[in-house]
Amino acid sequence: MTVKTEVAVIGGGATGVGVARDLAMRGVDVTLLERGAGLNAGTSGRSHGVLHSGARYAESDPEGAADCLQENRILREIAPASIDDAGGLFVRLADDDPDYFRRKLDACREVGMEPTLLDAQELRERVPDIAEGVERGFAVPDGVVSPARLVAATAASAREHGASIHTDARVADIDAGTGSSKRLTVRVDDGPTIAADAVVNAAGPWAGEVAAMAGAELGMRPTRGVMVAVDYADLGPVLNRCREPADGDIVVPHGEQVVLGTTSVAVDDPDEFERADWEVDRTVEECAAMLPALADAAIERTYWGLRPLYEPDELDRGGRGISRDFALVGHDAAPGLVSVVGGKLTTYRRMAEAVADRVCGDLGVDDPCRTAAEPLPGADEPERLDELVREFGAVGPADSDVVR
Structure with missing residues (x-):
């Protein structure tokens, strides 16, 4: 059986469902294909769940930081029940570079973040267990986002606007079209064949x-990172160590737990990669330098996530990139195929808008993006969101402890 659609979207994480929603809201016929049994099965569901203010990228990528800040504000408006307004702190310990601290602080101000400078005593008032060696810090508008709720709500909106969403739909092959045909044919294992005017690879x-299924090349350099959830209640803000990017520099509040992150190790195969004990040990040790009580906290769960990094960008940054910006890639070998790679959960909506703009331009669709203005389904209804999470099978390790 062959199903005809205008756009096929491959991938049911935040970016994929975001693209499906944006296109459907512009009146485009969309079919989304996710290989897993539920949505949110890959990178999105295995993140540490930070709603970035942009401070993490402010000095290395001010444009990306400004995008984070803008999207942070948008998501608080359209998806408040998916977000915990925890706030965030960047802290400098005694051994950390004071010049880096000043550069970070100035960069945050330059992108319009208005950070609040804090001395050691003020930091201790906000986080009583913070390390004795803390010297200075500043507060930023970080938050904590539930990937499961955000992905499920976005998928529900896409469906309400006419998108068709399929899980257990592993793509086996993509025919880029031959002769006079400009349509792409997507073959699904044990499923229908999808004939589309355009395919989005998310x-x-x-x-x-x-x-590669479509005969195109896309250089990827995925890296793995461990997240360690430990028992520690009432942290309050997201805790970031203010130093050059390194292992174990963030602690994220999750109800009665905190999630510690993370490492960055290149992997060759996103389905088969090592999960090393040293990554867990190092992450706990480094995070405990900020919050000593973590050293003896009970580990409740450990999970690894994969960053979908674009190789040319990573090579330009010399390895452990901090920008985490995204790239849109067209393929001469497969006209009509557009790949979107890189990025981060906080900017998923903006990424989807950029993809939809490009696809709609190719299709001759003039409707503008409306995703920043229209609230997601269940925007302020946590119970409804959790029903959607169950319906779409979207619960993942990032928030399995808080989604009811």
């Missing part, structure tokens, strides 16, 4: 494999 770390 498969995250697997995007290179999807592009």
Whole structure:
């Protein structure tokens, strides 16, 4: 059986469902294909769940930081029940570079963040267990986002606007079209064949494999990072160590737990990669330098996530990139195929808008993006959101402890 659609979207994480929603709201016929049994099964569901203010990227990528800040504000408006307004702190310990601290603080101000400078005593008032060696810090508008709720609500909105969403739909092959035909044919294991005018490759770390199915090349350099959830209640803000990017520099509040992150190790195969004990140990040790009580806290769960990094960008940044910006890639070998790679959960809506703008331009669709103005389904209804999470099978390790 062949199903005809205008756009096929491959990948059911935040970016994929975001693209499906944006296109559907512009009147485009969309079919989304996710290989897993539920949505949110890849990078989105295995993140540490930070709603970034942009402070993490302010000095290295001010444009990306400004985008984070803008999207942070938008998501608070359209998806408040998916977000915990925890706030965030960047803290400098005695051994950390004071010049880096000043550069970070100045960069945050330059992108319009208005950070609040704090001395050691003020930091201790906000986080009583913070390390004795803390010297200075500043507060930023970070938050904590539930990927499961955000992905499920976005998928529900896409469906309400006419998108068709399929899980257990592993793509086996993509025919880029031959002769006079400009349509792409997407073959699904044990499922229908999809004939589409355009295909969006939003498969995250697997995007290179999807592009290869269509005879195209897409250089990917995925990296793994461990997240360690430990028992520690009432942290309050997201705690960031203000130093050059390194292992174990963030602690994220999650109800009665905190999630510690993370490492960055290149992987060759996103389906088969090592999960090393040293990463867990190092992450706990480094995070405990900020919050000593973590050293003896009970580990409740450990999970690894994969960053879908675009190789040319990572090579330009010399390895452990901090920008985490995204790239849109067209493919001469497969006209009509567009790949979106990189990025972060906080800017998923903006990424989807950029993809939809490009696809709509190719299709001759003039309708503008409306995703920043229209609230997501269940925007302020946590119970409804959790029903949607269950319906779409979207619960993941990032927030399995808080989604009811």
